[in-house]
Amino acid sequence: MEQDPLLVILGATASGKTRLAIALAETLATEIISADSRQVFRGMDIGTGKDLAEFNQAKIPFHLIDIREAGESYHVNAFKEDFYAAFRQISEREKIPILVGGTGMYIHSLLQNYEYTAVPKNEELRLALQDFDRIQLLEQIKSYPANLVAHADLSSTKRLIRAIEVADYLKGNTLKTFAKPSINPLVIGLVDELSTRRAKISNRLDLRLKEGLIEEVEMLIARGVSLDKLIFYGLEYKFVALYLMKQIDYQTLKERLTVAIFQFAKRQMTFFRKMEKDGVKIHWLKADKELFSLKAEALELINHHIQLK
Template identity: 60%
Template sequence: MPSENLLIILGATASGKTKLAVSIADELNAEIISADSRQIFKGMDIGTGKDLAEYKIGESQIPYHLIDIVNAGEKYNVNVFKEDFYQALTTITQKNKLPVLCGGTGMYIHALLQNHELTAIPKNEELREKYRELDQIQLQNILKQYPKEHTAHVDLSSVKRLTRAIEIAAYLKDHKLKPVVRPTLNPLVIGLQSDVEIRRDRIIKRLNYRLDNGLIEEVETLISNGVDPAVLTFYGLEYKFMVSYLQNEFDLAFLREKLSIAICQFAKRQMTFFRKMEKDGVKINWLNTDQDFELLKSTSIRLIDANFKK
């Protein structure tokens, strides 16, 4: 099966990923696939930063995929994302167009690049409850009891990842994964980064704009339409804080302050994950978004031309 070119544009929240992806797609007649774990949900627009107006440049509507495909409140995970991604990839490549994967959900992107078939292994709630109180050392000792071929590439850095590793090893002890034939990807990864203070300023300005332009009403509408507030809290910081605000746990001034801090901390964690991807062998071409946008775009185009030679 021939390899498929795939441009990936990743970065922390408020890094300008969508603007760059849309501009490149407009110039190269490409289509965008979203790699955002929340923009898949219908009715969750402001809090997830869909900014669908950005997908139109002049009279041109840039085609996008994996946005607004699931009702708010439904479940979605990385394995379902992979299936949806490959369907979108086939749709785009059959038109002889370049697919542009754009988003900040590092786990989704990494699963594609590393071909993590283990994401298909289901959760084992009984096992998770059994090991819920154990620390990292105890979990590492349990993991050692399983065959090395099932644990060789495990990240031992957190209780959550160790528990998942044990869950996977336990499953593989009694089951075999059926190999899935997928297109081979030829990826070019462009990462967007900026000065921390500039990023912080962008995050705060964007949050204040969203709070003043419908975010509160959006969450109220979701709840009135039957989405469980407890479920909303799992859809990201904006929704978690908004639910608490609507339940009168704090006032608007406190919301602005604490949510902006939390989002800045989240952006830092996103960058940490991307650095981990690099340690796992993913080559990321980092570009600074503090520069002139046209220069950022032209640099990106040169990278694309150099890597996707016809």
């Protein structure tokens, strides 16, 4: 089966993914698909860093941004269906789609073609298993038919619980399947030194607060988005919501949010390293280089790995 190329640009928050993706999209005359779990929501612009002005200035078509109302839910399987639709449209126009974002689970679900992302959470089952140790969870896994646990990842208690959750669901349900295109991916990652990453995060947060992050959250609340949902969305929306609820003051908002974003960036990089362990080849580029140098390095990789149309 002929495979259609896909260029993936990933990296931790504030690494400059979108800037590079737009520069490449201009050169390749193509379109961008977002892999960001919060940019799908309308009205969540400053806190998610949508960079809409940059897209519009460069006249780059984009997909999977502003496709849901703030306050709604969005999950990895919905992302996969939306991605495949956008991917087909762009590929049919004989362009190389560029997938850009930092939501590693979304990207990994495509590259690993993992079907079980469609299995919903079972909070009751998770609660029942939360105090089980590894040995008990392994015993639980053995109670299911072998074909239902063939997918099981035994590397952590969290993944064991998910494997049990999937097996329990498959006992009485059939997974919804949909036709998927065959993809030939080139994955480029942007990475900073820790000190550089933290400086970028701190500077960007200061800028977002000046640009109206607090006012954006106030607007979302006025539209009817619940405080609980904002807290669920995390990071900027969580801590600004706590500030507006007068649970923390402004200085505490800045300090706690900065630390939370540092920790989030670390988790992102940990997930990308896990992707590599799972067999995904990531070509890492130093994010602190000038844009023209990054773009040249990326184009060299593209010319080597992807047959340009």
